[in-house]
Amino acid sequence: MGAIQIEHYLMLSAVLFTLGVLGVLLRRNAILVFMSVELMLNAANLALVAFARHWGQSDGHVFVFFVVTVAAAEVAVGLALLVTIFRTRQSINIDELRMMEG
C-alpha cells in the first residue's frame, strides 16, 4: 500500500460530485436540493485543493475562496426565495411547482 496520491482525492471528489448530482435530481425538498448543490461545489473545492498541492502552487487555493464566497451568496438568494415560496404555499416541495406546463 503506497501513499495517498492525487488520484485518491480526485476519486473521492468525483464520488461526492456524483452524490450531489443525484441529490439534485432525486430530492424533492428544495432545502435538500440546495444542500446537494453545496456538496457539488465542495467536491470541486476538494479537487482544487488536491490539484493545488499536486502542482505546488497557490492558484487553486485562491480559487477555493472564490467558490466558497459564491456558494454563500447563492444560498443567501436561495433561502430568501424559499421563504417566500413557503409563505405562499406552506410547502417547499419542488414537485408542486407546476403552474406552467406545456
Place this chain on the structure above:
Amino acid sequence: MGAWAAIDLADVNLAAALPALSLAFGACLLLVVDLLLPAARKHWTAGLALAGLAVSFGLTLWQGRVVEELAFFSLYRADGFGALLNLVILGAAALIILMSVDYLQRTGIAAGEYYVLLLFSVSGMLFLTAANDITVLFVGIVLLSIPLPILAAFRWPQDAKSQESGVKYLILSAFSTAFLVFGLVFLYGGTGETNLAAIYAQVNERMAAEDGSSLFYVALGTALALVGLGFKVTIVPFHMYAPDVYEGAPTPVTAFLSVVVKVGAFAALLRILREAVPHLVLGGGSGAASWQLALWLLAAATLILGNTVAIAQRNIKRMLAYSSIAHAGYILMAVAALGGVGVVLRGGDRVLLSDAAMQAALVYLAAYAFSTLGAFAIVMAVERADGGGLELADYAGLARSRPLHAALMAVFMLSLTGIPLTSGFLGKWLVFQVTIEAGLWPLAIIGVLTSVVSAYFYVRVIVQMYLREAPETGESEATPGATALLDGAAYVGLAGTLIVGILPTTLTGLLPPLATLAGL
C-alpha cells in the same frame, strides 16, 4: 507570482478595465442613491441606470481602437472581441431598461432594486467578455447569474407564476454553476494554470508529449464546462427549465434572459473554446478539435427540438422561449465550425476558418439581439396589466386595432425566420457559409431545413395579426402599454434589424478593426 514585490501600477492597468469597473461601481453607487430618492422619484433610478450603461458604452467605444491590453496581472483582457460584445450587451440592456419603466409601473412592481440588479448582472457580463483567466470567468458568470432569480421572481406576490419561475431558475442556475466550476477545476488540474493563454500553451505541450492523463483532465474539464454553460445558453438537452422560466418571469426580464444573458454566456463559451482549447485533439493528429463532434450533435439536437416544439406553443412568451433555444442552435453551428482548421476567402482576403466562424457567431448574436428585443417590446405593448394578452389568439386583428405595432411585429418575425433584407438573414447566411466551409454539410442541411420549419410558427403570428378578425366579445381593453419609451425601444430594434439587413457592412465592417485584429 514569485517573491513579494511591490505592485506595479502598470500591471494593474486600471484604464483598460474601465468599462467593466465603471459599471460595477456605478451599480453599487446606485444602490445607495436609490435609498435616498423620495418614493415619488423612484423612476430616476431608471434614468441613472441608463446613464451608467451609457458611460460604460462610451468608455468601450473610446477603447475600441485598442487592439489588446491586459489588466490586473493579465487576469483581464480588453480586446476587440470583448469590446464588440460589450457594445451589444450594453445596448441591449439599455433597451430593456427603456421597456421596463412603463411595464413595472403598469404591473405595480416598480422598485429601484430592479435596475440595480440588472446593472449588477450586466457588469458580470462585462467581466466575462474580458475574462483571461478561469477565476475571472467563474466570478463573471456568477455575478451574471445571482441577480437573475430575484429579477425573475419580481412579480411576486402579484403573480405566483413569477415566483415559481424564480425558484426554477435559481435551482438550475446553481446546478449549472456547480458543473462549470467542476469543469474549470479540471482545466486547471490538467495544466496547472488558470490563465487561458497559459492553459493553451500547456495543452499544446502535453499534446506533443502525448501526456494522456493531463489531456484526459483537460477534455473532461472542457466537457463539464460545456454542460455548465449549456444550461445558460439553453442548449438541448439542458434547456428544459427555459420555457417555464421565460413564461413566468416579468416580460422585460424574459427579454433580458433570452438576449443579454445568452450573449454573456456565449462570450464565456467562446473564450474557453477559442483561447484555452482551440486545437485540443485527443489521440494525436492536427485535424479539427475533438470537441467539434460534441458541438455538432448538440447544435443539431437544439435546432431540431427548438424549432419543432415551438410550433405547438400557444403562449407568445413560450413560443419566443423555444425560438430563443432554436437560435442558440444556429449560433452553436458557428461555434462547432470554430473547431475546424483551414483558411477561407473573405472579400478577397484569406482569413482563418476559426476567425470567420467567430465573426459569424458575433454577427448572429447582434442580429438576433435586435430582432428579439423588438419582438419583446411589441409583446409588452400587447400584454395587459393583469398578465393577460399573452396568447397567440390575442394577436388576432392587431393589424386593424394597432397597425403600427402589427407592422413592427411582422418585420421582427420575418427577421427571426431569416428573410432577406433583415438582420436575421445576414446572420444565418454567415453561419451557414462558415458551417459548410468547415465541412459540416449535414449540420448545414439541418440548419436550412429547421429554418423552413421555423417559418411556420413565425408566419403564424403574422397571419393572426393580418388575416384573423379580433373576437367581437367585449370592447378590447385599452392597454396603456403603448407608451413612448416602449415604442422607442421597438423603433431601435426595427432600425437595427433593417440597417444590418440592408447594409450588412455596417456590422461586418466593424468586425475587422474590432474582432479579427485582436488576435482572436
